[in-house]
Amino acid sequence: MGRTSDAKERLIQSGMALIHAGGYAQAGVQDICLRAGVRKGSFYHFFASKSALALAVVERFRQFSDQFLDQALANDLPAVERLIRLFHMAAVLQEEFQRESGFVKGCPFGNLALEMSGHDEPLRHALVEIFTALRQRVATVLDEAGSSQATLQAEAVVNLFEGAILLAKTHNDPQIIRRMGVIVPELAR
Amino acid sequence: MGRTSDAKERLIQSGMALIHAGGYAQAGVQDICLRAGVRKGSFYHFFASKSALALAVVERFRQFSDQFLDQALANDLPAVERLIRLFHMAAVLQEEFQRESGFVKGCPFGNLALEMSGHDEPLRHALVEIFTALRQRVATVLDEAGSSQATLQAEAVVNLFEGAILLAKTHNDPQIIRRMGVIVPELAR
Known part of the structure; x- marks a missing residue:
């Protein structure tokens, strides 16, 4: 019964892969079930x-992202260098996606935010929570760096981060994210 | 025959409205035709x-965007203040969308970039061209502002701009874009 009992997990994994690769609309329930090896009737169970x-x-991408941020922002480096590491690690991750699939897949949260914010309020609220938590974590780092206006600057860092990933996806070039590591200290004064 | 001869134009207008409001996948050819008052057979003509x-x-959004940039970056203001005006004007535009529809619709280029970059190369190339032209225009302004590394900083301004619009759409709050007007001078030193 192992196959049955992990069907939910396989649906989530399949949904993560297909939604990240092609967006929400492109990922049909049928395709998600097919990739998961789960019958369509079971999906709605x-x-x-x-x-x-x-x-x-x-929620699952958030768990991954929390671990990613724990690593990127760990206090083994001075505060501003942690922010640079955040951009570098994101570039490395997108380089991996590019090697695997030929394409920079981008940020799963940013992708869904632009595709779904106008017509799925529960999803939009989940994404607002995730971006708010990211901003707060960055603000804590900026406070430590002695920044003059940590709240506003944290918002700018998050905007720059998501924008860099958006442009990296458009240009299919992760170097755009890496280059913003040079800029981020300007936002931490 | 007026109705027939402007059918193409009405299809473009309908496509602009529906794609901007709900994304590419959500905008079915049938809906685009219905809104345009054009038979589906004619679409493929x-x-x-x-x-x-x-x-x-x-291409049509690009024409609008070029006019928008002409206004925002016009040289009646010192260079850095033009960049601030770019963010302010974008905030005003998103406020208008929000008043009309209840939602910040975001940047049509950023929206399509995240939805389509992985699976529509002609569209991705068109968006790359648009973002490249924007970066070049911003670099010219930064040069005039005496910025120390105009090319890199222009890339940062474009990333910040697109990221701010992404977050404004997610939070359904155009003020996020306006606040980045305070930050942009930091990227012009």
């Missing part, structure tokens, strides 16, 4: 809708 | 595919 699965997918 | 219409839509 676990999830009320594709939107409900997307929420579970976002 | 004017456009080989939805992707071809999207290219025409992007």
Whole structure:
């Protein structure tokens, strides 16, 4: 029964892969089930809708992202260098995606935010929470760096980060994210 | 025959509205035709595919965007203040969208870039051109402002701009874009 009992998990994994690669609309329930090896009837046993699965997918990406931030912002480096490391690590991650699939896949949160914010309020709220938590973590680092206006500057760092990943995806060039590591100290004065 | 002869134009206008409001995938050819008052058969007389219409839509948004940039970056203000005006004007535009529809619709180029970059190369190339032209315009302004590394800083301003619009759409709050007007001088030193 192992195959049955982990069906929900396989649906989440399948949803993560397909939604990150091609967006929400492109990822049909049928494709998600096919990749997961789960019958379509079972999908609705676990999830009320594709939107409900997307929420579970976002939650799982958030766990990954929290670990990523723990590493990037760890206090083994001076505060500003942690922010530079955040951009460098994001560039490395997008380089890996590019090697695997030929394309920079971008930030799963940013991708879903632009695709879904106008028509899925629960998803939008989940993404607002994630970006707010990121901003707060960056603000803590900026406080430590002695920045003059940490709240506003943290917002700028998050905007720069998401914008750099957006442009990296458009140009299919992760170096754009890496170059912003040179700029981020300007936002920490 | 006026109604027939402007069918192509109405399809483009309808595509602009629907793609900007809900994204590429959500905008079905049928909905685009319905809104335009054009029969579905005629759609394929004017456009080989939805992707071809999207290219025409992007080209039209580009014309709008060029005028917007002409105004924002006009040399009636010192260079750095023009960049601040760019952020302010973008905030005002998103406030208008929000008043009309309840939602910040975001940047049509950024939206399409994140939704389509992985699976529509002609569209991705059109967006790369648009972002490259924006970066060059910003670099010219930064040169005039006496910035120390105009090329890199222009890239940062474009990233910050697109990121701020992304976060404004997620939070449904155009003030995020306006606040970045305070930050942009930090990127022009």
